Amino acid sequence: MTSRRLAEFIKAYDVRGLVPEQLDETVAAEIGASFADVVAIPEGAKGIVVGHDMRPSSPLLARAFASGAAQRGIDVVEIGLCSTDGLYYASGALEVPGAMFTASHNPAQYNGIKLCRAGARPVSQESGLADITTLAQQRLDAREPEPAEVGTPGTITQRDMLADYAGFLRGLVDLSGGRELTVVVDAGNGMGGHTVPAVLGTAAGLPELPMKVIPLYFELDGTFPNHEANPLEPENLRDLQAAVREHGADIGLAFDGDADRCFVVDERGEPVSPSAVTALVATREIAKAGSGASVVHNLISSRAVPEIITEAGGVPVRTRVGHSFIKAEMATYDAIFGGEHSAHYYFRDFWFADTGMLAAMHVLAALGEQDAPLSQLMASYSRYVASGEINSTVHDAAAATARVRSWADGEGEVAADELDGLTITHDAAPMWWLNVRASNTEPLLRLNVEAADSATMERVRDAALHQIRQEA
Secondary structure (H helix, E strand, O other): OOOOOHHHOEOOOOEEEEOOOOOOHHHHHHHHHHHHHHHHHHHOOOOEEEEEOOOOOHHHHHHHHHHHHHOOOOOEEEEEEOOHHHHHHHHHHHOOOEEEEOOOOOOOOEEEEEEEEHHHEEOOHHHOHHHHHHHHHHHHHOOOOOOOOOOOOOOEEEOOOHHHHHHHHHHHOOOOOOOOEEEEEEOOOOOHHHHHHHHOOOOOOOOOOOEEEEEEOOOOOOOOOOOOOOOOOHHHHHHHHHHHHHHOOOEEEEEOOOOOOEEEEOOOOOEEOHHHHHHHHHHHHHHHHOOOOEEEEEOOOOOHHHHHHHHOOOEEEEEOOOHHHHHHHHHHHOOOEEEOOOOOEEEHHHOOEEOHHHHHHHHHHHHHOOOOOHHHHHHOOOOOEEOOOEEEEOOOHHHHHHHHHHHHHOOOOOEEEOOOOEEEEEOOOOOEEEEEEEOOOOOEEEEEEEEOOHHHHHHHHHHHHHHHHOOO
């Protein structure tokens, strides 16, 4: 019996493990075969598509996965180097299930797999990942050297879809008519270095745009020699911020390792809240779709997001944190757009999948269509003061949450709900709200606070943290 336990590194939504201790070519092949049996064959899929990022282990793992699927009789199209949203594009355009080999922003010793059904529909524990895990574990435990063939093996072919991906995005947002912009892009040695020249430049044979792109760390290097490819951490934005100021740029963009998330800094080098980006993109999508269109946002997003959606004629839909919840609600409401505080942005025009590149293009278009600097443009989308997410190690999350609720009950008239953790809202002046959510994987309690002004936010934040961190 194998010593590897797949359940230890196959999580709720994807595979993420150490190479080769947990994830190696044998494991990848068995997961590929099981993906074929659980997803592709029951769907009647004509094939699958497989892509990978720039990590040193990614090409061999992706090929092993493809071989495992092919041995189950499934044809495989390998698209090679791509961003995660590039894989989603291929899944949607080819109408086949897909697998993306990436560990996103994780350190170099990790790799992983993001799986989707045809049309970029997500695969989670509830929609097939648990069955894939069980089947692959059974095959590993049986010590079979490779998945058994069923009838005629499938074929494995190669296809470069970067130009198709770039052209598709260009067709969704017109960047050709705006004023000329100077744009600094920090790819963090991740897949943004592959996709940005194709989408915003001429590397894919598309017409030149009215913008000058100044590249930072475009060299593909899965060891991340300059900084972690995780722009959510402020220290990983410092080089971008400095470069924006140095070059007098109009805007800065930072992509994570697999380039499915994009963060924005303004001409001063100041970070732009992902909630403000959500609100801006929402207004543009509502203007295109017409009033009454639904837009999904998670409950950590700024209160300004549902306010602005409503003012623009849209219908805000509030949901739990996490891409599976966003995508499910988007499908239920046929929503045109969805945004998360973590800088994941989802589009109906992109098979309800997330693409940071398309969100960045909307911001670039909005900036280029008028003469004001980005800080001024975004001011109307940034109405309140937020704490950002603050994590606390706790031994009893339920008790800590109860203490926060008890404190809030003494703050006047408040409303509470438990859609995702505990959200408490104080609508009377000065407005504030907070949310506390327990981590699913660590002994952490996550706090988010937003208020009408800095003083109120800091007071509520500090009071809530005192309740969370005091010994029971």
